[in-house]
Amino acid sequence: MLYDLRRADARIKWLVTCLLATFGLSYIFGALMVSLYAGFTPARVAATYAGPEMSMPMPPETTMVVNRPMSMADFAKPEVHTVDTNLLIQDTHVHVPMYGVIAAALGVVVLGLSLRRAWAFGLITLLFAAPWLDFGGMWLTKFASPRFAILTLAGGWAMGVGYLVVTALAVYQMWRSPKGAEP
């Protein structure tokens, strides 16, 4: 063990607790945002990321026009939020570094937990695998098959599970276990 959160100074325990609480808050709103813009089912995730690009016909040989009548109600129809390739490039560029930093911060907490090495390796791998699955799923959904939406869902759940496991263990070991409770 590189350091032991159970025996750490109370200020470090407090810092870790605040960090975990802050991540928890952002994860709650992250989940709300996913429910608003993508959803929690493979079909909704596929509609968001695969979008019409998956079924887009080849461009016509010559430009052609289709006219159809519209009603005001058609303008008011809720739009399915879609993420096209340009936006996905941008999302990947800004989100993946952030997820890496969060996984690293949670990984540092894991290093201070009293765990078997194999469990620690597993947890750290889970923390970093989650964003890879998340964004890998998005790209594969867009360019390979909508079925890969399941990977994005798995990534999202893995992120949540990783956070909850690390938080539960850290809070218990820092504040509840006999060694952690020592002054």
Next chain:
Amino acid sequence: MSWLIRAAAVAALLHITPAVVLVKRPDAVQALLPGADTYFAREVHLSDTDAHRLHEAVDWSPEDGVLAFYTGKTGSTTVGALEFVRVDTPHGPLEVAVGFTSEGRIRGVIVTKATVEMKPWVLEAVAGGLTERYRDLKPGDTPAGALALAGRAGNLAVYIAGEVDKGVARALAAYGAFYNHVRT
């Protein structure tokens, strides 16, 4: 540890905030096609050649290679046409509605969507008269809203005006080349 904090701060700053609707599409349609009582969608499916031509002109390709124009009529009289153009910025997507008169000049421009982060910049730019700058422009003209706001509004409002300029330029190029010049 400081690199970690700096990296987190940079990542947080770059995080794209959720989209917000500034003006609902039906409201934009009514404002930009005043008096119209019937509407028609005119979807122009671009060939590779035409898509390339448009891309060369304004560094933009419409989603799925389809330009959507909406025409409004009162009885048999055409009121004008309307386009919704999306601009992807480093801060998230922006949507601009550009309405044309039946003579082919810009009747009005409305920013219909932005992100939570960009909303105050858009509101400041619009309050500074940004959208008035586009009135009467015709295909071939260059929108210069950002230039007009420079020095009279905050840097971020001027920045967002530049992004709105891009949307208007795309609408002008698309309208000029493809609204009336493709046979159905």
